[in-house]
Amino acid sequence: MDVELNVTYVTLNGYVELQKYRYLYFVIMFLAYIAIMFCNSTVVILIWFHKNLHEPMYIFIAALLINSILYSTALYPKILMDFLSEKQIITYSACLFQAFVYYTVAGSEFSLLSAMAYDRYVSICKPLKYPTIMSKVTVNVCLALAWLIPACEFAVSVLLYYNTKLCDYTLNGIFCNNSGYKHQCVTSIIISIYGLVLLITVLILPLFFILFTYTRILIIVFQGGKEVRRKAAKTCLPHLLVLMNFSCFVTYDVITVRMESDFPKTVRFVVTLLMLLFHPLINPIVYGVKMKEISKHLKRMLCWLKSH
Known part of the structure; x- marks a missing residue:
């Protein structure tokens, strides 16, 4: 911990061979950040400008891609700065804010995936009631709750951490996450209980809802005809791929936080970089390729760019 002018600094000790490969790391991650911003923004803009994409399914996809932009913007600029810095440090307040975002x-990503699962359930299992159930008001409420509820819940968590004294200000990672709870001077029972509440409300309940919803969809699909199965495969497969990718990402985060000291530093660093590279890029690639309407508009845009 460095203290200058009453500012507390946290050391990020997860980098490997930084002196030797700093410029290589920087170039790779900088190009990845540009690709992430470009791919996600392109699909969001397409959905925004084309009225035939102003449907609940595509609106939720746009929200999911905006999440990828927010996630990358919260992490990439600081990581890029650290690659070129002599000291990989961050103020404790900024660290808490980064973890909060x-x-x-x-x-919110799990909440959005839950909303998308429900949207597919209504579309496939109750097609006649779809316009009534998935109205504009319903979609707006789902979007608001998907962002506001996690933000409020984790804001409380940040306040609890801010008022907790840490005895070790060195994190074995390259960005701030929940691993700080292991460095408390005295384990806070309140933080432990609240962490369990967060795990249940933010992760377990949405995951069970998603699994239950897709189980219901599968039951209806197997009972239906060929057209029902085709529609289900076309619209549900991209969501399931994104869900599996995100579940792997969350599982990795939980494992590294819980096994911080036992996880090999080099392996942790490499896998973290890979997750930072691939997770925000998977969503626009999956939806851009697998969703017919989005893919069609992307091809038209590419053809227009070539002609100009």
Whole structure:
């Protein structure tokens, strides 16, 4: 811990061979950040400008891609600065804010995936009632709750951490996450209980809802005809791929936080970089390729760019 003018600094000790490969790391991650911003923004803009994409399914996809932009913007600029800095440090307040954005986006992503699962359920299992159930008001409420509830829940968590004294200000990672709870001088029972509440409300309940919803969809699909199965495969497969990718990402985060000291530093660093690279890029690639309407508009845009 460095203290200058009453400012507390946290050391990020997760970097490997930084002196030797700093410029290589920087170039790779900088290009990845540009690709993430470009791919996600392109699909969001397409959905925004084309009225035939102003449907609940595509609106939720746009929200999911905005999450990828927020997630990357919360992490990439600081990581890029650290690659070129002599000291990899961050103020404790900025560290808490970074963790807040990181987990809020993760929590809202599960909420959005839950809303998308329900949207597919209504579309496939109750097609006649779809316009009534998935109205504009319903979609707006789902979007608001998907962002506001995780933000409020993790804001409380940040306040609890802010008022907790830490005895070790060195984190074995390259960005701030929940691993700080292991460095408390005295383990806070309140933080432990609240962490369990967060785990249940943000992760377990949405995951069970998603699994239950897709189980119901599968039951209806197997009972239906060929057209029902085709529609289900076309619209549900991209969501399931994104869900599996995000579940792997969350599982990795939980494992590294819980096994911080036992996880090999080099392996942790490499896997973290890979997760930072691939997780925000998977969503626009999956939806851009697998969703027919989005893919069609992307091809038209590419053709227009070539002609000009």
